[in-house]
Amino acid sequence: MIWQAPQQPNDNDRSQTRKVAGQATVLVLDADSRAGLACVQSLGAAGAKVHAGLRKAGSLTERSRWCHAVHLQPSYEPAEHALAWLLELDAAHAYALVVPATEGSLRWLRMLPESHPLRQKAQIASDASIDIALDKDKTCELARTLGINIPTSRRIEQGGTPPTAHGFPCVLKPLRSKVIVAGRLETIAVVVARDAKTRDATYSAWLPYTGVQEQEWVPGRGVGVEVLYRDGEPLLEFIHERLHEYPLQGGASTLRRASSSDPELLELTHRLLQPLRWHGVAMVEWRRAPDGRLCLMEINPRLWGSLPLTLAAGVNIPVAMFEMAMGETPKSVRAWKVGMRARNATEDLRWLAADLRADRSDPLLLTEPPLRAALGWLGVFGGRERWDGWRLDDLAVAGAETKGLLRMLAKAVVSRLFRRFQATRLGLHHRAVVDGIRRREKPVRRVLILCYGNICRSPFAEMLAMSRLPGVEVMSGGFHPKSGRSSPPHLVVAAREFGVDLTRWRSQVLTPEHVDRSELILAMDLENLDRFKQQFPSALARTTLLGLFSPSCRLEIPDPYNLNYEQTRQVLQELSKAIDGLARSDAIVSNVFVSR
Missing domain, CATH: 3.40.50.2300 (Response regulator)
Structure with a gap:
């Protein structure tokens, strides 16, 4: 491997960045995602030999100095073929840890018996727990029994008849965001229906493939609680708030900020996950309304796109996962860098362009004054902001994204x-x-x-x-x-x-x-x-x-x-x-x- 520069950990994450034992080999699936790249950098910097499973060639992850080997993944479907590929790969390299960075690769491991050695390497939750997390209606049912606030919701079964509308806007969620359509794994995104026409059209298109959950629309910004559990006991936790989401009416976060520890939010999260005897990582998404009310949105039983912020704030989840896989107990992180921000540079440029064109009278759009949004990019020079994948000890990634950004801007001109x-x-x-x-x-x-x-x-x-x-x-x-x-x-x-x-x-x-x-x-x-x-x-x-x-x-x-x-x-x-x-x-x- 390329020579590795020594790390300079801060006081909060010193215990989290110690070298992993014996140059162990780990596999990060869907490593071309932002969460996957963050895992490659974190585990590589800690001394692991990292193999990257990629959905397609040419990603930023391939530029990382810690990407030891690249394996092009098969299509998500048929899942049986993909799982056979994964088993063969593990047999050849004897991985110490397998990290599914997205739900697509998590589904492969979910097909294995819970006692299977490969599945145990992945540090994922039980079948019953994953099924509750992936089914939005089952998540809401669990929350109700635990006295956790959720938006007013109702479920329409696959193939059923849509009920009479109660009011607009309303939020339509597929019960499962991943469905099989014509032999392909498709992602169905949440729709905010402003009127009956959009609502009815959404039901007509979705109900042949999945049930639908209809919820009241809750204003406010998203708050995420990221955790690592072992057999029902929380080991690490972190809280962030979304500052920018693309698209503007709600989507993936492009700019996030580390929040201070919130006892109420953490108590609600643990109240939700502990009855499931959760194991591994999860991101529980909440919505904080303008009146301060917290509403549960969903449980993501996988790594999260804002993982670069978690790492920048001093909570090294990937290394802790490795320690769990090796039978060790990760040391807790008492505090993280509150106020640290992390930005997905490429996607936040798109957000900035959309914000400039946005109708600021539309209450569904999460906008920001353009001048303040533009000046926010200067925060990286003050040390309180990081850009996803940009590290002084892995400059090739930053160089590749810079070239990409320059090409994007030059191409636009x-x-x-x-x-x-x-x-x-x-x-x-x-x-x-x-x-x-x-x-x-x-x-x-x-x-x-x-x-x-x-x-x-x-x-x-x-x-x-x-x-x-x-x-x-x-x-x-x-x-x-x-x-x-x-x-x-x-x-x-x-x-x-x-x-x-x-x-x-x-x-x-x-x-x-x-x-x-x-x-x-x-x-x-x-x-x-x-x-x-x-x-x-x-x-x-x-x-x-x-x-x-x-x-x-x-x-x-x-x-x-x-x-x-x-x-x-x-x-x-x-x-x-x-x-x-x-x-x-x-x-x-x-x-x-x-x-x-």
């Missing part, structure tokens, strides 16, 4: 200049395409709509156009080489709000037959257009960008595949405007009229 040039060039091409349609003797009867995967934008646009362009045959296709893929759950939910049902949608690959049959071809973005130009250059004269029919004349309509629910709704709204603009276009209107 270049993209803005390039888009201006492209807007002029493609605007002229667009007018030429429309003029060509106007000169046709016969009306346009066949329209082809393209996007990359044919599971998000183009199927939604196809179904919407079919209802708004009577007499016109509308088709769609994609460049992804695999057909038969379903639309992601969050898109299915959002599409329902526009009257489009994508529950049974299956993608198809773009073929020459599609192109030959089409009289007007519409792409979603410049990448689609370039791909199409390379494959079908002769059809470019009848191809343009769908967004140019929108009143805002958008060059590109972004792919919502990895966007959150609210962002996805905005994309679909843009698609709807573009389809309406297409229907109102002089050339198209005359053709639709003739085709009737």
Whole structure:
């Protein structure tokens, strides 16, 4: 391994950073997550030989000096194949500790008997305890019996009928955030429904796959209590509050702050976990309302995204997990650095951009005055803030993220200049395409709509156009080489709000037959257009960008595949405007009229 610089622990965490015995080998699964990277750095700095399981190559974790070996993980599903891979890997390397950094890899270990040696290396809770933590309704039932305050809630079983709405906004939570859809493990994010339309659309999309918990919306900011237990007894604890969440209406924290010890909050957390005889790590999420009332949100039976803050504040959970795996008792941490902040630099830049555009009259958005938010970045120079993954003894990670941030900013500037040039060039091409349609003797009867995967934008646009362009045959296709893929759950939910049902949608690959049959071809973005130009250059004269029919004349309509629910709704709204603009276009209107 690369030479390791000596650590300079503070008084609070000196006992937590002592070297682990005998250069033991540990495996961190999903190590390309922020929690996974924090584990790699913490365990590596303590002397362990760390192997990183990665979901895909090219992560910051690979740059860490303490990443001794990299293993590309299989897909989460089928889980049996992934578990066989994990068992084979452990047989080859005899790990002393296995850390599942996310729920996806936790599910693999959950499949093993509780007495299995590999599962015991992972230091996770019992099946019964994990099941209660992962099922939001069971968590609430436990809290009720213990006298713990929860938001007003009701459960709707999978396949059931949604009840009458009580009021808005309301919070809709899948009983399990991970579900299997068309053979893939999908994450279903929480939805804050502002109206009956959003609520009904969410139920329609989710109930085929999972039950739903409907809760009252509790204003305020999130507070997390992170703990490490051994057989029902708490060993370590830490409290943080969320300062920034992305997206703004609630999501993963991008800036957090270490809170002072709160006896009430700790008592409630231990009251919840001790009856479960909890074992291993957990993060219990609470919401503190403006009146000071504490409401339980959920139990996360895994490591948390804000683990870098826990470490920066002096509570070294990963090393304590290793000591547990070796049969030792971790030493308690009497105090942590109250007020220490940790920032996910890349994601908090996105938060900052969203905060600048935010509607500050919207009570659901967690905003901050822009100047104060911008000046907050200077806190790193005062020693009271750390950026996730940035350590003086592991500078390659900071260097890699800095390059990434600079590339992101440079790309934004270049993209803005390039888009201006492209807007002029493609605007002229667009007018030429429309003029060509106007000169046709016969009306346009066949329209082809393209996007990359044919599971998000183009199927939604196809179904919407079919209802708004009577007499016109509308088709769609994609460049992804695999057909038969379903639309992601969050898109299915959002599409329902526009009257489009994508529950049974299956993608198809773009073929020459599609192109030959089409009289007007519409792409979603410049990448689609370039791909199409390379494959079908002769059809470019009848191809343009769908967004140019929108009143805002958008060059590109972004792919919502990895966007959150609210962002996805905005994309679909843009698609709807573009389809309406297409229907109102002089050339198209005359053709639709003739085709009737």
